[in-house]
Amino acid sequence: MSTHIDTHPRTIDVALGTRSYPVWIGPGLLADHARWRTALRGRHALVISNTTVAPLYLDRVAEGLDGLHWSSFQLDDGETHKTFANVGRALEALAQLGATRDACVVALGGGVVGDLAGFSAACWMRGIDFIQMPTTLLAMVDSSVGGKTGVNLPAGKNLVGAFHQPRAVVADTSTLATLPDREYRAGLAEVVKGAAIGDPTFFAWLEQHAAALSARDEAPLIEAIARKVSYKAGVVARDETEQGERALLNLGHTFGHALETAGKYSLLLHGEGVAIGMLLAAQLSERLGLSEAADSARLHRLLAAVGLPTAIPVGLDPQQLLALMRLDKKNLAGTLRLILWRGIGRAEIVGGVDEKAVLAVLEAACR
Template sequence: MSNENIQTIDVALGQRSYPVWLGRGLLDDNERWREALRGRHALVISNRTVAPLYMDRVAKGLHDLHWSAFLLDDGETHKSFANVAHALDALAALGATRDACIIALGGGVVGDLAGFTAACWMRGIDFIQMPTTLLAMVDSSVGGKTGVNLPAGKNLVGAFHQPRAVVADIETLSTLPDREYRAGLAEIIKGAAIGDAPFFAWLETNAEALAARDEATLMHAIATKVRYKAGVVARDETEQGERALLNLGHTFGHALETAGRYTTLLHGEAVAIGMVMAAKLSERLTMSNQADTERLEQLLKAVGLPAALPDGSDPDKLLALMRLDKKNVAGTLRLILWRGIGHAEIVTGVDEDEVSAVLREAAWEEG
């Protein structure tokens, strides 16, 4: 097959470096991705929505291996310890050895759970990310963050475990529902908001084309975001400093997801709202100005994303959930805020009263 339109973006981590391949037809290009499989066992983890669409393509590349599949039900609620246990049982039934490989075929939930399972089996085996959602392509499939949810909060259990490769076939986006597609755009906007003001301006100019799924525009946006994240991960793999900036909006967003029991908001929608809350808090702390907050809100709305708290949000409950965030230190809030578009920073010891005031004002506005 012709591969001249495939882009390769390297995540530079020394001996654990790996490629992110981006383009059309990559699931069928098994000569490329089979090089990342080192043993004779493979477990494909997917879900019951994605597997009927794309499992056959992946299976053609596994015809000479001992392999099986483990399928999740669709949705964030299924990123659980119970399903990790079932996936580990599937590896045991396969007779998987230490050179086995897990293939994550799906969105962020599948990728996170598959990666965590790979980190656990025999203290760590290979895995390959094959993201089928925009959000997974531009964010969760790159960087090695894996994990599962608890009732108390999202991603409270996990491990850093880098994939052997990321196979981002944009053909899979053709079956992605509009709401899921828009959720992925939130992560692209987030990358620009954190550290790339010119890219943010480009997104503003091209918002209509992005919302309409123009392929050339989308390819540029995906590649730009992945290159940005790959650079951050290479410099700070385990989130000791700069990588924490990638969590802009996530402390608010994870609290919103948890409050809704992972059923009311998609992750990207929660991040979109969370970014606006972070911008408003930054404004309240005199770190940024109203004009940049308004530009962020307008761009999110232009691509069809929410920018306000859901009706009925409880500020006290959200603040309590934010206290459980993994980024907090010594019992105090540690948030990612900004000094305007393209200039995010880590802020420690944030006064809870200020956070509460922003949440209450936002809830009042929506009420």
């Protein structure tokens, strides 16, 4: 069945009026310079990447920058490097380049690179263009689309940032061939999340194609990316700055960010935290009488089928996790405001969640 799915490049538009932009998905797109070079409007470009991705793909991008005044800036790889210190270094690189207001930042890498590059672009001269060139599955299906940018603090993840939409997203699926297995599987968590929030038909499709997706079969992979991006693009178009519906995209993230922070951003990958967090949110929904055990069980089976973790790592403390959850940006008036669900495809925002119920779920999962 999957052999009949189209593998040609897809174009999905994120419709934000005059600031609309394309998301291109398919193999070989980094080398398709004629396609993405049109998104660069000025004479200056700064490519922000990391020490893992740049040796693999920077040359490919550089060929498309011929004739521009450009330079590159590389982070060390990993979530621990998404810091203000590195934003400062990126801004210094823009200064040394002599970047003017029509300059463009090109984010070549995963979510850490994209978030930091976008935030740096938002800060330089109060906002310049940037282009997302995601090289991880997680970045392709989630962080590169929608304009959320930011950095981490020791107190919590993404507590500082800005909404700053890219000029274009170039999702070259060929880059996934060099992605480590653990990183690839972490990206599948965001694919599952999109289906769990609002598309039960897509969830069933993922259950049917779990083995093919785990094996990185090209056709179903491109189809899954396109479906998830299309869903997110619609949500972002309706609620760009997360005043309502867009908050649903954070299913599992309040739990997940707490797990990542407690592990000092090195114990779990973001997608792994989201996977565990989604299951905890489902279990909390079940405990609060919002959903059935069968829904949690289906989610557990799908996450396990694509090789994602479903248990809190040994050694993390439930009380510390709850304290970290209190810092979440979605909370209002000092009470927990979580994304829960009434079953697969029916997520909702729930305010005033009883902390005792949350703690009970965390304690049960930490045994």
